[in-house]
Amino acid sequence: MTPALTTENSTEPVVDETQAAVRIDRVHKGFGRSGGGQPVLEDISLDVRPGEFVCILGASGCGKSTLLNLVAGLDRPTSGTIDVPGGRPALMFQEHALFPWLTAGRNIELALRLRGVPRTERRTEAERLLDLVRLGGSHGKRVHELSGGMRQRVALARALAQDSRVLLMDEPFAALDAITRDVLHHELTRVWSQTRLSVLFVTHNVREAVRLGQRVVLLSSRPGKIVREWTVDIPQPRRIEDTAVADLSIEITEELRKEIRRHGRD
Numbered sequence: 001m002t003p004a005l006t007t008e009n010s011t012e013p014v015v016d017e018t019q020a021a022v023r024i025d026r027v028h029k030g031f032g033r034s035g036g037g038q039p040v041l042e043d044i045s046l047d048v049r050p051g052e053f054v055c056i057l058g059a060s061g062c063g064k065s066t067l068l069n070l071v072a073g074l075d076r077p078t079s080g081t082i083d084v085p086g087g088r089p090a091l092m093f094q095e096h097a098l099f100p101w102l103t104a105g106r107n108i109e110l111a112l113r114l115r116g117v118p119r120t121e122r123r124t125e126a127e128r129l130l131d132l133v134r135l136g137g138s139h140g141k142r143v144h145e146l147s148g149g150m151r152q153r154v155a156l157a158r159a160l161a162q163d164s165r166v167l168l169m170d171e172p173f174a175a176l177d178a179i180t181r182d183v184l185h186h187e188l189t190r191v192w193s194q195t196r197l198s199v200l201f202v203t204h205n206v207r208e209a210v211r212l213g214q215r216v217v218l219l220s221s222r223p224g225k226i227v228r229e230w231t232v233d234i235p236q237p238r239r240i241e242d243t244a245v246a247d248l249s250i251e252i253t254e255e256l257r258k259e260i261r262r263h264g265r266d
């Protein structure tokens, strides 16, 4: 593992912008005894550049969450290496996983506390993050008072509170209705362009991948391998109904269908 650089007076990693933010090198993953079962992921190599937004696309069960968990350090590859030089990534899931007995603001403050932010600074920082996700004034709201979209905004603010350079997102908007999802795509693009985080975003929704990503990486099923990738040159902010988004989505869907048909014959 390449160590993150540190300055003499700080334990904060100083990230070399010429280095990949995430480096996945020849990763295999199997479950079962010593990982020896049928591989879920096979020979995955992928670099995410600093500030890059990459979408991992694939059919249900192809190993997208497994890959994200490996990058998050929640599990280890059977072989191969994963390197995240800037330190532990932040994570956001489909389920917001907020603590229901805490307010929106307190949920964020908890993440700040775990990061070591002094008590006196937490409130101001939580309010700044709520403003960033356009939930200013919601610090005292309980989780059950918030809509699904608002909860995911708080979850995003809490992920940002970790001050990581890499954000891993596992189908964070899959449970939302289409209109709310559309609004959150817009907000995420804005937050990403303001923070210049590296984002690895997992989805099975082709249009969502094309709407958000600078690169779309298609995984096959059983085992999950990188089949193809596309660079998305369409300028942001994009809309899901833009012709360019629709055209590329049709092309990618065709490839995805081929993969699903091929998998069905295996």
Ligand SMILES: Nc1ncnc2c1ncn2[C@@H]1O[C@H](COP(=O)(O)OP(=O)(O)OP(=O)(O)O)[C@@H](O)[C@H]1O
Residues within 6 Å of the ligand: 031, 032, 040, 058, 059, 060, 061, 062, 063, 064, 065, 066, 067, 204
């Ligand atoms: N801990 C585990 N033990 C055994 N098998 C597992 C484990 N975790 C995942 N798998 C298997 O690995 C495969 C890939 O699962 P994974 O959740 O990564 O897929 P996915 O692409 O994220 O699916 P979805 O889009 O449905 O969330 C599945 O067949 C799953 O059953």
